[in-house]
Amino acid sequence: MEPHLLRLLFGLLLSGTRALAGYPIWWSLALGQQYTSLGSQPLLCGSIPGLVPKQLRFCRNYIEIMPSVAEGVKLGIQECQHQFRGRRWNCTTIDDSLAIFGPVLDKATRESAFVHAIASAGVAFAVTRSCAEGTSTLCGCDSHHKGPPGEGWKWGGCSEDADFGVLVSREFADARENRPDARSAMNKHNNEAGRTTILDHMHLKCKCHGLSGSCEVKTCWWAQPDFRAVGDLLKDKYDSASEMVVEKHRESRGWVETLRAKYALFKPPTERDLVYYENSPNFCEPNAETGSFGTRDRTCNITSHGIDGCDLLCCGRGHNTRTEQRKEKCHCVFHWCCYVSCQECIRIYDVHTCK
Numbered sequence: 259m260e261p262h263l264l265r266l267l268f269g270l271l272l273s274g275t276r277a278l279a280g281y282p283i284w285w286s287l288a289l290g291q292q293y294t295s296l297g298s299q300p301l302l303c304g305s306i307p308g309l310v311p312k313q314l315r316f317c318r319n320y321i322e323i324m325p326s327v328a329e330g331v332k333l334g335i336q337e338c339q340h341q342f343r344g345r346r347w348n349c350t351t352i353d354d355s356l357a358i359f360g361p362v363l364d365k366a367t368r369e370s371a372f373v374h375a376i377a378s379a380g381v382a383f384a385v386t387r388s389c390a391e392g393t394s395t396l397c398g399c400d401s402h403h404k405g406p407p408g409e410g411w412k413w414g415g416c417s418e419d420a421d422f423g424v425l426v427s428r429e430f431a432d433a434r435e436n437r438p439d440a441r442s443a444m445n446k447h448n449n450e451a452g453r454t455t456i457l458d459h460m461h462l463k464c465k466c467h468g469l470s471g472s473c474e475v476k477t478c479w480w481a482q483p484d485f486r487a488v489g490d491l492l493k494d495k496y497d498s499a500s501e502m503v504v505e506k507h508r509e510s511r512g513w514v515e516t517l518r519a520k521y522a523l524f525k526p527p528t529e530r531d532l533v534y535y536e537n538s539p540n541f542c543e544p545n546a547e548t549g550s551f552g553t554r555d556r557t558c559n560i561t562s563h564g565i566d567g568c569d570l571l572c573c574g575r576g577h578n579t580r581t582e583q584r585k586e587k588c589h590c591v592f593h594w595c596c597y598v599s600c601q602e603c604i605r606i607y608d609v610h611t612c613k
């Protein structure tokens with residue numbers, strides 16, 4: 259066989275087993291070529307990698323929702339990269355691979371727990387938002403949560419139907435998590451924790467109407483939390499995630515693995531907490547097997563004592579310092595009326611990078 263064919267076949271086999279081992283390869287829908295062609299070309303469900311039959315059926319039946327599903331995973335990844343920006347593992351994705359996080363998320367670690375939670379929350383969030391924007395005939399505004407209006411305001415605008423978004427996320431993102439193994443139980447738990455974070459933080463959003471913003475009339479609707487808030491909440495849950503152990507039970511359908519809290523002294527995790535059962539590598543050195551990129555050449559913060567500080571981020575290897583010139587706007591003057599003119603100045607910064 260031709261060497262490149264062999265490589266291709268090997269790649270497919272690898273991504274096939276990977277799809278079963280850890281995380282969904284349909285997440286690749288959120289990156290690269292597939293994503294950029296979503297707006298311009300009709301989506302072909304059969305061309306999305308790694309879908310199980312239930313997902314393929316969902317895709318074909320609800321094709322108009324699929325762009326929001328992809329958008330949701332993209333939102334989740336962007337939020338992950340924001341939350342982990344100063345950490346050793348910073349949620350890097352690999353554009354030209356179907357397994358977009360590489361092998362890192364194959365293990366049942368805290369990082370895997372976080373990414374599953376934020377991705378399934380992202381799907382629920384993006385679907386809900388696009389429904390409220392009226393982009394699909396399958397869904398729209400929420401009309402059951404109304405209740406009586408409050409003091410000084412009335413219902414108006416479009417209440418976001420988060421229950422629908424959550425339902426879609428549960429149907430689609432959890433479709434492959436029905437195996438009787440521990441990893442499936444973990445993924446399902448963390449997916450649900452991610453979605454619940456949205457439901458728990460639905461709130462009233464209001465707008466004033468009236469002469470020059472006088473708020474004579476105020477209309478309010480139910481709204482989802484900002485996705486940044488969802489990311490902050492899930493990052494806290496990552497920090498306090500519960501370590502579990504795997505237990506095997508014999509049931510009528512065969513062996514089933516379930517998870518139990520490892521430390522009986524601690525409060526057991528609720529359905530809102532993140533759970534994991536394998537320890538993370540330290541991500542200090544590059545390692546093809548664990549998928550760690552190492553922290554060499556990463557920019558570190560010389561004044562921070564946290565994980566983004568040069569000591570911890572560089573794993574004690576030390577750092578290099580160079581100066582960098584950046585052009586910035588300066589000496590800005592306000593001219594009556596109404597514009598601002600600025601000059602361009604060169605400022606010099608110290609940049610510290612890990613050895």
Ligand SMILES: *[C@@H]1O[C@H](CO)[C@@H](O)[C@H](O)[C@H]1NC(C)=O
Nearest residue numbers: 343348350551552553556557
């Ligand atoms: C994240 O880590 C990768 C690999 O170490 C690095 O190339 C990239 O610049 C980092 N991204 C940020 C935003 O620090």
Ligand SMILES: *[C@@H]1O[C@H](CO)[C@@H](O)[C@H](O)[C@H]1NC(C)=O
Nearest residue numbers: 344559560561562563564566
């Ligand atoms: C570096 O860390 C300090 C202390 O934690 C913080 O105030 C500062 O904003 C950080 N700088 C950057 C560029 O993140």
